[in-house]
Amino acid sequence: MKSSARITAIASIALVICMMSTVLLLRKLDQLRTGSAVEEVLYISSPSVLKRISLGYGGLLADVYWTRAVQYFGGKHHNGAQHYALLAPLLEITTRLDPQLLVAYEYGANFLAPKPPDGAGMPRRAIELAEYGIRNNPNEWKLYYQLGFIHYMELQDYAAAADAFARGSRVPNAHPWLKLMAAQMAEHAGDLQTARMMWTTMYQSTHDRSIKANAAAHLRALQVDEDVSIVEALVARYRDRTGRLPGSFSDLEAAGSLRGTPVDPLGHPYRLMQNGHVVVRVPDDLPFLKKGTPPGYVPPQTPKLLPTD
Amino acid sequence: MSISMRLVHIASNTFREAVRDRVLYNLIAFALLMSGAAILVGQISIDIERLVVINLGLTAVSLFGLVIAIFIGIGLVSKEIDRRTLYTVLSRPVRRWEFIVGKFLGLAATLVVNTVFMAIGVFAALLYVSHHFQKADGWLLVALYFIILQFLIITALALLFSSFSSPLLSAVLAFALFVIGCFAEDLRGFASMTQGVTRWVATGAAYLVPNFSALNVISSVAHEQPVPGQLIFYNTAYALIYAAMALCGAVLVFEHRNLK
Numbered sequence: 001m002k003s004s005a006r007i008t009a010i011a012s013i014a015l016v017i018c019m020m021s022t023v024l025l026l027r028k029l030d031q032l033r034t035g036s037a038v039e040e041v042l043y044i045s046s047p048s049v050l051k052r053i054s055l056g057y058g059g060l061l062a063d064v065y066w067t068r069a070v071q072y073f074g075g076k077h078h079n080g081a082q083h084y085a086l087l088a089p090l091l092e093i094t095t096r097l098d099p100q101l102l103v104a105y106e107y108g109a110n111f112l113a114p115k116p117p118d119g120a121g122m123p124r125r126a127i128e129l130a131e132y133g134i135r136n137n138p139n140e141w142k143l144y145y146q147l148g149f150i151h152y153m154e155l156q157d158y159a160a161a162a163d164a165f166a167r168g169s170r171v172p173n174a175h176p177w178l179k180l181m182a183a184q185m186a187e188h189a190g191d192l193q194t195a196r197m198m199w200t201t202m203y204q205s206t207h208d209r210s211i212k213a214n215a216a217a218h219l220r221a222l223q224v225d226e227d228v229s230i231v232e233a234l235v236a237r238y239r240d241r242t243g244r245l246p247g248s249f250s251d252l253e254a255a256g257s258l259r260g261t262p263v264d265p266l267g268h269p270y271r272l273m274q275n276g277h278v279v280v281r282v283p284d285d286l287p288f289l290k291k292g293t294p295p296g297y298v299p300p301q302t303p304k305l306l307p308t309d
Numbered sequence: 310m311s312i313s314m315r316l317v318h319i320a321s322n323t324f325r326e327a328v329r330d331r332v333l334y335n336l337i338a339f340a341l342l343m344s345g346a347a348i349l350v351g352q353i354s355i356d357i358e359r360l361v362v363i364n365l366g367l368t369a370v371s372l373f374g375l376v377i378a379i380f381i382g383i384g385l386v387s388k389e390i391d392r393r394t395l396y397t398v399l400s401r402p403v404r405r406w407e408f409i410v411g412k413f414l415g416l417a418a419t420l421v422v423n424t425v426f427m428a429i430g431v432f433a434a435l436l437y438v439s440h441h442f443q444k445a446d447g448w449l450l451v452a453l454y455f456i457i458l459q460f461l462i463i464t465a466l467a468l469l470f471s472s473f474s475s476p477l478l479s480a481v482l483a484f485a486l487f488v489i490g491c492f493a494e495d496l497r498g499f500a501s502m503t504q505g506v507t508r509w510v511a512t513g514a515a516y517l518v519p520n521f522s523a524l525n526v527i528s529s530v531a532h533e534q535p536v537p538g539q540l541i542f543y544n545t546a547y548a549l550i551y552a553a554m555a556l557c558g559a560v561l562v563f564e565h566r567n568l569k
Contacts (some may be wrong), residue, residue, distance in 0.1 A: 007406055007564055011557045018554030023516050025547040029523045030497065032540055064495050071498050 047096030062098030069094055069104070073111045073120075080300075084120035087111060091129055095136075105133030105143055110211060113150045123154035134167075141175055142205060144168025148181065149198060161185050177201050196222050213305040220265040221288035227270070228278045228292040231262055235276045245276045264292075315403055316411045323415020324422075327381055332419060335373050336426050342369055343434040358438040363449065363531040366431035371456045371527070373427065374420050375487060378460045381419070382467025383479035385412045386563070406560040413468055413556055420460045428453050445533035448526075451541060455524040458548035462519050463487055465555035472562040490521035519551055 051058050069090040076084055091108040095101060111119055112126035130147040137143060148164035151157045162185035169178035181201070184194050196219065203215035234257045238246050241255070249272055252258040261269045268281045270292070279294045280286050284304050293299075327333075346365050386409075389395035398408060431449065436442065466486055470479035489496070496518065500511035524544055526536050 011560045015557035018550050021550045025543055026520055028543050067498055
């Protein structure tokens with residue numbers, strides 16, 4: 001083999017080996033530095049300083065910070081974290097760098113508002129974020145919806161929710177449901193149907209699969225809450241009539257109260273407990289339940305969202 | 310003459326040439342910057358003198374070295390061709406790969422010497438503002454070591470680009486890769502959020518660009534945070550292998566380049 005050909009062959013083999021080695025080493029480094037892109041310290045926490053040093057490329061920097069916020073939340077959420085200290089500052093930096101970055105408001109408020117482990121448990125910061133978004137994007141109806149949603153779901157402040165929906169309904173091309181919701185808030189705040197309407201709108205108005213899955217899980221939970229309330233009322237009526245609790249759903253069927261064994265939204269039959277309570281069979285598949293969980297049930301750290309939603 | 314002797318000769322000539330080109334004059338500018346900063350922050354700030362001196366000092370070491378690595382690195386091959394001294398070298402029993410590796414070693418040595426002098430300046434300024442050293446200052450040595458590792462990667466890349474393109478384009482490419490490399494972890498984050506073919510392409514690109522973010526611990530050592538031993542080990546291995554990879558590329562290109 002000629003000297004040049006030999007060197008070419010050796011250099012080529014060395015190049016490939018080095019390339020593979022660098023990938024393996026990078027994976028090791030990534031494992032070592034998990035979350036290093038966003039450590040638990042923000043060395044530059046001032047959005048205005050960051051905006052100045054971005055030299056006019058604030059849009060790009062905002063995209064980077066938004067990605068960091070998503071990674072920060074995703075990583076912590078995956079581990080069932082209870083504290084999200086950097087989430088609000090990261091979102092603040094992102095939106096100050098690019099006030100028109102609507103996803104940061106929509107998703108960011110969803111990350112911030114719910115209680116841990118579903119979110120950061122910072123509904124006030126979520127409201128500040130949504131209000132800042134509205135100030136900078138006054139014609140985006142989804143931001144008003146987001147604001148009303150947080151007021152309603154997290155703070156149970158129905159008047160503020162109604163106000164947010166009413167403001168949103170006046171925006172050109174706003175979703176027609178906003179007007180309806182403003183009215184609904186005034187009349188039926190806090191009832192099951194209103195909550196169902198809210199989650200349905202959330203489900204229909206987003207393209208994001210994770211938000212859809214979350215909304216679907218909440219809708220199923222509302223359905224279970226309603227089912228359990230109805231069936232337990234039937235059980236109570238049976239007891240009043242016969243003086244004893246039904247042994248199974250067949251007793252209720254025989255008494256003409258039910259047409260068959262009731263099933264949960266995933267198609268699993270409910271279980272009738274000896275004390276007359278009605279519970280679901282697979283509670284892990286039905287997160288966010290307020291009623292119908294088996295006695296002593298401890299929900300998983302991270303709610304299970306079904307990929308089929 | 311053995312291979313190692315030939316490499317040492319080429320490397321020492323490269324080092325001498327860099328010194329003759331007054332590369333080390335940057336040390337004067339650096340000394341002025343550090344002494345000026347040390348005096349200034351001592352007068353105008355409260356409680357962050359040490360922080361400012363470390364951040365400013367290590368950043369300046371990194372940027373000064375980066376500029377030298379790029380601008381000397383891109384001329385290593387092209388200058389020899391322009392002056393026609395390359396033909397004299399290659400007419401001797403020196404192989405082309407030896408020329409490339411020797412040039413790399415020479416510039417790396419220049420940068421190490423340069424960094425050592427600048428490090429002395431940083432520690433002197435630190436002593437001036439703090440009046441004493443503390444145990445955590447030892448981590449500055451690790452940060453300086455990582456900066457040298459960065460120089461090795463960027464020198465090898467500059468050499469690779471200069472083996473096939475003009476000096477100006479080589480400088481632009483090397484600098485662009487440095488900037489991209491500083492965001493390497495974000496790039497891999499972006500890649501992991503995509504799907505399908507895009508994910509493969511983006512992940513491949515993210516792994517191919519040099520990872521400078523893991524090599525930058527300036528902020529954490531300024532905040533007196535220790536650097537894990539494993540990080541030092543993996544960073545060392547990564548930087549050396551990445552530089553070797555870029556050098557292999559440069560050797561391959563240069564081996565087949567028509568020098569007539």
